[in-house]
Each structure stands twice: as structure tokens, then as C-alpha cells.
Amino acid sequence: MIRGLYTAAAGMIAEQRRHDTVTNNVANLNTPGYKGVNSVNRAFPEMLISLMGSPDDTKGTIGKLNTGVFAEESLINLSQGDLNETGRSQDLALVSDILVDGQAFDDSGKFVDANGNVTYQPQALFTVQNADGERRYTRDGGFRTTADGTLVTPDGMQVLGVDGQAIRVDGTWDNVQVTSDGRLIDKETQQPLAGNPALLLTEVNDPNQLVRQGDGKYVYAGDANGLRQVQAGERVEIKQGYLERSNVDASQSMVDMMSALRAYEANQKIVQYYDRSLDKAVNDVGKV
Structure with missing residues (x-):
């Protein structure tokens, strides 16, 4: 009983x-x-x-x-959410559909790669850094700029570039165009900005290793080999003037x-x- x-x-x-x-x-x-x-x-x-x-x-x-x-x-x-057009130049949305070579289902119904190893749908995220220098990852691209032109999240975390440094722009952000692959160029001349800045997009091979930290941020708890920079030619695109809605x-x-x-x-x-x-x-x- x-x-x-x-x-x-x-x-x-x-x-x-x-x-x-x-x-x-x-x-x-x-x-x-x-x-x-x-x-x-x-x-x-x-x-x-x-x-x-x-x-x-x-x-x-x-x-x-x-x-x-x-x-x-x-x-x-971590499935893709719908996009909402805002028209704001600092709003960025990620659209990702990264493929894994040879993905298929095995006899037990698990998703495996060409070598038979269990695999997952990789995900791309923006890379940000807190005041302690620790990296966090997010899909919330509703950024803003500080007085010195640094691109930050609403709670003040710095948005990182491919060089590992914070993205910083001289002048107004309204003159900046973010290309689909994350490069920052001048909207009028279509030339790269000084220093050739580009957003650091991180690919997470196993999204189950992401631990929610609040405010749309995640910390990666897996092996370091499970993270890498999104490579050119992968099915990842940045949309400027858009925000990704909740899924x-x-x-x-x-x-x-x-x-x-x-x-x-x-x-x-x-x-x-x-x-x-x-x-x-x-x-x-x-x-x-």
C-alpha cells in the first residue's frame, strides 16, 4: 500500500x-x-x-x-524560430541549418554520422563575453552600442569578433552593414571597416552540452573540441534588422x-x- x-x-x-x-x-x-x-x-x-x-x-x-x-x-x-523584422541596424538574427556528412538513422533509431557515431544537429550562436572574461553563447541578437561604440548585449556583455576581441565601431552604427557571413562593412562604400571586423559565430556540435544561464545566455559544459568557429560556406546566415522570435x-x-x-x-x-x-x-x- x-x-x-x-x-x-x-x-x-x-x-x-x-x-x-x-x-x-x-x-x-x-x-x-x-x-x-x-x-x-x-x-x-x-x-x-x-x-x-x-x-x-x-x-x-x-x-x-x-x-x-x-x-x-x-x-x-534549439530549433529555428521565426524572424521578426525590426528595421533596427543593431538587431541581428541567426538562421542556421548546419549539416553533418553522412547523417542517418541506425537500427535503434539514433542519429549517427558516417562513422556510426551518435551525432546531433549542430547549432550556431553569437559569442559574448562577461565582465570576468568568460564566454557565453546566445541566439538573442538584440544588441546595442555603448558610448565608445562597443557592441554589447542588453545586460552589458561584449559581443566578440573573430579575433576574440569586442566588436567596436567608430562613428554611428547606422552606417554599418552586417553581411550574411558576419563581416562589418560601410553601408555606402561597401568596403570593410578598419581592422576588417567580423562577428564570431560559434558552432556547437552537441547542443545538449549547453547549460541555460538566464537572459538568453548559455554556457558550454562539454569538451572544448565540441566548439568551433563557423566556417565559410556553412548554412549559417545573419539577417540585419531582424530578431529571432521564441520557438x-x-x-x-x-x-x-x-x-x-x-x-x-x-x-x-x-x-x-x-x-x-x-x-x-x-x-x-x-x-x-
């Missing part, structure tokens, strides 16, 4: 976290460059199948049975929110049932 109570309680916790995740997505529907988050739950049958397919052949403890579900992790959905699907989010709420209520009723049963077992059965 107690096992069922714990199983229902675990379901309530998992659905509460899923509801919180969806609510946060809905709250950021109008946040430029925001990427939705999906909560991933794991149940006992899925864990059992995972262990059965493990090369280590891990054995469980005798007499221990783990039931229920838990919120294992939250995965960032959250409002209608699907509302469905997910209601689904989480109803699942929470169902588990809650199970907990109430066990509560009534335990109450009778303690107060009524003992009187017989």
Missing part, C-alpha cells in the same frame, strides 16, 4: 516540474531568441529496458523495486500545461485514496 502512495507522490512531483517548465516557456513567448525547454520523465519500465541494454549488465539490489516516475532532465529545443509553440504549450495539470490531479486523487485507506486501517480496523 505504501509503495502505491510513494508512486503517486512521485508522479505529482514530476508533473509539477513539467507544469513549471511549460509555464516558463509560455512566459517567454515574446522573448527574442528564447528556446523552449522540454521536461523529460523516466519511469521504471524505461529504466529497466535501459539497464537490459547496458553493456555493464548492471544488477539491481535484491528485494528493491523502484516504481513511479521522476523528472530526469530538461532538454533545450515556443503557444498552442502545444497550452495542451501540455493542461495535460500536466490533469495528470497531477489524477495522482492527487490516488494519494487521497491511500490517505483514506490508511485512516480506516489505523482508526477503524484497530477497534475490531
